[in-house]
Amino acid sequence: MEITEGFDNGKNVPFVRLDGVRHFDAARTFTCGQCFRFDDGGDGIYYGTAFGKAIGVSYTDGVLTVYNSTAREYDALWNKFLGLDEDYDIINNDISEHFRPYGDTIDKAVSTGDGIRILRQDTWEALCSFIISQNNNIPRIKKIIAALSQGLGNEINAFGRTFYTFPTPESLINIGIDGIAAYRTGFRAKYIYDAACRYSAGEIDVKELSGMKDAEVCEKLMSISGVGPKVASCVMLYGMHRTASFPIDVWIKRVIAKYYPDGLDIEKLGNYAGIAQQYLFYYERSVSV
DNA sequence: GCTCAGGCAGGCT
DNA sequence: AGCCTGCCTGAG
Numbered sequence A: 001m002e003i004t005e006g007f008d009n010g011k012n013v014p015f016v017r018l019d020g021v022r023h024f025d026a027a028r029t030f031t032c033g034q035c036f037r038f039d040d041g042g043d044g045i046y047y048g049t050a051f052g053k054a055i056g057v058s059y060t061d062g063v064l065t066v067y068n069s070t071a072r073e074y075d076a077l078w079n080k081f082l083g084l085d086e087d088y089d090i091i092n093n094d095i096s097e098h099f100r101p102y103g104d105t106i107d108k109a110v111s112t113g114d115g116i117r118i119l120r121q122d123t124w125e126a127l128c129s130f131i132i133s134q135n136n137n138i139p140r141i142k143k144i145i146a147a148l149s150q151g152l153g154n155e156i157n158a159f160g161r162t163f164y165t166f167p168t169p170e171s172l173i174n175i176g177i178d179g180i181a182a183y184r185t186g187f188r189a190k191y192i193y194d195a196a197c198r199y200s201a202g203e204i205d206v207k208e209l210s211g212m213k214d215a216e217v218c219e220k221l222m223s224i225s226g227v228g229p230k231v232a233s234c235v236m237l238y239g240m241h242r243t244a245s246f247p248i249d250v251w252i253k254r255v256i257a258k259y260y261p262d263g264l265d266i267e268k269l270g271n272y273a274g275i276a277q278q279y280l281f282y283y284e285r286s287v288s289v
Numbered sequence B: 001g002c003t004c005a006g007g008c009a010g011g012c013t
Numbered sequence C: 001a002g003c004c005t006g007c008c009t010g011a012g
Helices: A027-031 A071-081 A089-097 A105-113 A124-135 A140-150 A169-200 A216-224 A229-239 A250-259 A274-287
Strands: A001-008 A013-019 A038-040 A046-050 A053-060 A062-065 A155-158 A161-164
Touching: A001 A071, A013 A071, A027 A046, A027 A053, A038 A071, A046 A161, A053 A071, A053 A155, A089 A105, A089 A274, A105 A124, A105 A274, A124 A140, A124 A169, A140 A161, A140 A169, A216 A229, A229 A274, A250 A274
Parallel strands: none
Antiparallel strands: A001 A013, A013 A062, A038 A046, A046 A053, A053 A062, A155 A161
């Protein structure tokens, strides 16, 4: 994979260009439901923020471009954030092997969703975002998160517009439950507050949790009020890159009922079960439109 | 208007 | 251990 660095005079930002990238699709990656803060700028580039910086990402015919990034930043941050350090040939094959007893649905799902990369998002952002997602619809989830970020985050100016960092736990604790509810979070306000307190207190510490098994981490997350099995597994998959974690939401319940009426032994789907889940989720949503 | 959304807690049996 | 039911709010 060849990496070159350049400067885009039109956008007035440095960029990094990677040639020969396979298994990447910007639209699928950013709209598959794993993240809520990246949007198509109308120019085929997905813009958003992560880790306090704003970037744009585009991909066409093997060429992936990360705008507003130097090569150094790419190596330090975006390579892992975008999941480009992983070999999706290996991952897709592993998934295919583990789903062998269950028919060819997974093969259709993989080919439909190929190019989705599981992002390595910030743990706190994933935790807070998926608490907000419960019993909620995607347009409103995005709206709430955008409003919280605009109200509590820091400004980032790039591409001639203003982005905002994700609110810190402390900034949410500062405004309290009523303050959080003022952002139209509804009954989730107290959950967000509890999560912020626990996170801020160091109870959900990435380094400390890194040595623990999925089941233990899951239990720890579920001790937060407002975090159940679904939210916990989303946080593990999207915010901790525990790719065996298999979130079961209403869509996946439908998938199981429809394609796997005899059930799926989720414990035996391998280390990339969560990525398989993402393919199945994307597949079912795309066929049901 | 009115249903329902990428769940969860709390209260039942 | 497994069912119910209510829940803020606003998109569709």
